[in-house]
Amino acid sequence: MGFALSILAIVLGFVGTLLWNSRFALHKFGWSFLWGQTWDPVAEIFGALPFVYGTLVTSAVGLLIAVPLGLGTAIFLAELAPPRLSESLSFLVELLAAIPSVIYGLVGVFVVVPWVRTAVGPTLSAVLGWFPLFQGTPYGVGLLTAGIILAAMIVPFITTVSREVLLAVPRSQREAALAMGATHWETVWTAILPYARSGIVGSIFLALARALGETMAVTMVVGNRPEIKASLLEPGYTMAAVLANEFTEATSDLYLHALVEIGLVLFGVTFLVNGIARLMLFKMGHGQELRA
Amino acid sequence: MTGAMAWRRRAVNIGAFGLTALFAVVTVSVLFFLLGYIGWHGFRGINLDFFLRLPKPVGESGGGMANAIVGTVKLLALASMIGVPIGFFGGIYLSEFGHGPLGFWIRYATDLLNGIPSIVVGIFAYTLVVLPMRQFSTLAGGIALGIMMIPIAVRSTEEFLRLVPSSVREASLALGVREWKTILFVVIPAAVRGLLTGILLDLARVAGETAPLLFTAFNNRVWSHGWLEPTASLPVMIFTYAISPYEDWHRQAWASALVLMFLVLAVNGGTRLLLPRRRTGAG
Structure with a gap:
């Protein structure tokens, strides 16, 4: 009981310390902290917009890749694969989630960064270069690279949870569609996916929360430049990454408090996204089992 | 047509x-x-030096990760001292008594704790330990990792205790055994294998955590004595070495990654064999 209560205390402690240790920044910048574009520790001007932007863009790129990949894999595992194969493949996908993020970062630095610099980046800017998102010289490090790594890291979340949601769809739902003469895919598309929709959306939000807070892998490949550029091939910065890089260098109180405020924002955003995810999974009627 | x-x-x-x-x-x-x-x-x-030697100064090749390996072990030991009791007793509370509103809130707080980005856990431990003591330490890193262990430990404990059929509890209670004795001597032994597995998986997960250590345990190129000095750890070493410009450091980063990954996969695979029907959970 006492130990159980200490969990409540720790969570309250989180909110308390984050608020208390960011009070100078909260007081000085107010809401403009969120849309200030200048991050200048020397002049003590702190605006977090470049980091917020980078976090949102890398997560969006990650989701754009991971949602089709993860959901496709989940459909394959739930609908097509024989149970034994499905079980062992699911286990492999879960292992993917167990690999520490710093290892993803390591592979990112030595494999994905050169790949983006020499293959993906030049191809994109040659084919889609008329579009501002894909202009500029690919450095290798940048928002796109971070998004690709994030995608690999969050696919397991989408796949594992979506697969369970799909397997939980009642047989009657499937049989009704098949009895109407639908093909297997039409059954999936018109009867199973709509039934499982809120659960699938829940899994996506769960993955989004992970992507927003992911630190190490992103820090190692995002380029760490606090600027807002239109192109995905340019280096950027994320909230988690600036914490990882600058926290030990915070020389003044205001600097430290500005960084802690970024932590506070991160805390708030992931709290919200996780909340939505839980609500969606709960709506599927599996709030208990499907907590991932 | x-x-x-x-x-x-x-x-x-x-x-x-x-x-x-x-x-x-x-x-x-x-x-x-x-x-x-x-x-x-x-x-x-990977060679013997990797496990037995200290890192060499910048520019010299060779050397190893002995201090980082010991550092990681110390951090994990400290983390278990915080994460395991809170997670274990919290899980027991939730499974045996957690039906009321308090149970709901504690379950909610656990989920919330699980969703907090690891770097923010680092900030928490920093303000809690590093700021007042004015130095980075194994203690601060261990506390950060301990907090990260709690939600998974609570959840797996609760899950495994729930698998014990209520008829077993009722049989014991019907014999006049007190509730706490029932839990301690009947329910927990019935679930002990699952409970240990849960803890092991939890340890494997935090063993690779890097972000919460960056500004709590920090790093150290020599041995860290006691609990109040900054210490090296395998994940932070991988990070530092990976972004360095030295070829030899890259080689050691890969070696550390292999050791860490082997550890994580061995635990995950091993527990899978022990408990084939359990979902190992994606985090």
């Missing part, structure tokens, strides 16, 4: 499922690529 329609529908059916199969192959091959690549590069960096 109908023939063409039917053909089209069949083609869509095959095409769409073919695509999902392709996606599944891509997803799984990411894992095999990681295993193969890290295995290949890591294996070349």
